[in-house]
Amino acid sequence: MKGVPFETLLFDIDGTLIDSNAAHSDAWVEALHEYGVKCGSAEVRRLIGMGADKLLPAIAGSAEDSPEGQAIARRKKEIFSTLLPSLRATAGATSFLEYLRELKVNLVIATSADVPELKALLGQAGLEGLFPQHATKDDGKLSKPDPDIVHAALARSHARPDHTALIGDTPYDIEAAHRAGIAAIALRCGGYWTDADLSGAVGIFDDPAALLAHWRDRS
DSSP states (O other), X not given: OTTOOOSEEEEOOBXXXXXXXXXXXXXXXHHHHHTTOOOOHHHHHTTBTBOHHHHHHHHTSOOTTSHHHHHHHHHHHHHHHHHGGGOOBOTTHHHXXXXXXXXXXXXXXXXXXXXXXXXXXXXHHTOTTSOSEEEOGXXXXXXXXXXXXXXXXXXXXXXXXXXXXEEESSHHHHHHHHHTTOEEEEEGGGOSOOTTTTTTSSEEESSHHHHHHHHHHHO
C-alpha cells in the first residue's frame, strides 16, 4: 500500500487531530475548583488522555457515576464548550486524512470522548465526514490506557490487528494499543509528554504533517 504500512489506522482525537489538551485540562481544573477540589494544573494535565472514569478518582476521589463525579463532569463539559471555538486542527490533519482515504486505508476514531463531544471536536477541526467508523467511551467500560475502546474499534472495523496501528499523543494511547495487540505511533503535537514517555511507539513524529511527509517519502 505505497508508503503506508497499515491497512487500518485508529486515531485518538484530542491532542492528535485537534489541539485540545490544554483546554481539557483548564476546564477540569476550573470545574474541580468550583466543587472545592484543590488541584494544580500540572496534576490534571498529566492525566489528560484518560477518561473521567480515571481522572475523577485520581484527582477528586470520586467515582464518575457518583453524584459529585457526575456534577463535576457535567460542569467540565460546560466550560470546555466555551473553549472549543478557539481550538484548531493539528498541523496537517486534514491533508493527512485525505491522503489516507485516497489510499483506501480504513480510518477509525478510538477516543475516550463521548459521541456528542466527538462530533463537536470533529466539526471544530473541520474533519467531519472523514471517519466512517468510531468507537467512543460508550463502547467500552474503561477508558485508556485500558484497551476496551481499542478492542471496540478493532471489532467495529473488522481490522486485522497485525495490519493495524493506533495514532495518538499520550502514553495512555500507546499502552492501550499494546494491550489490544496492535502497534502505536506517537505524535508530539499533544504537548506535555517527552519522547521518553512515548518510547513504546514504533515511531514518534511532530504532528500529522510530519507523518504524512514520512509516508510520502516511502512511496
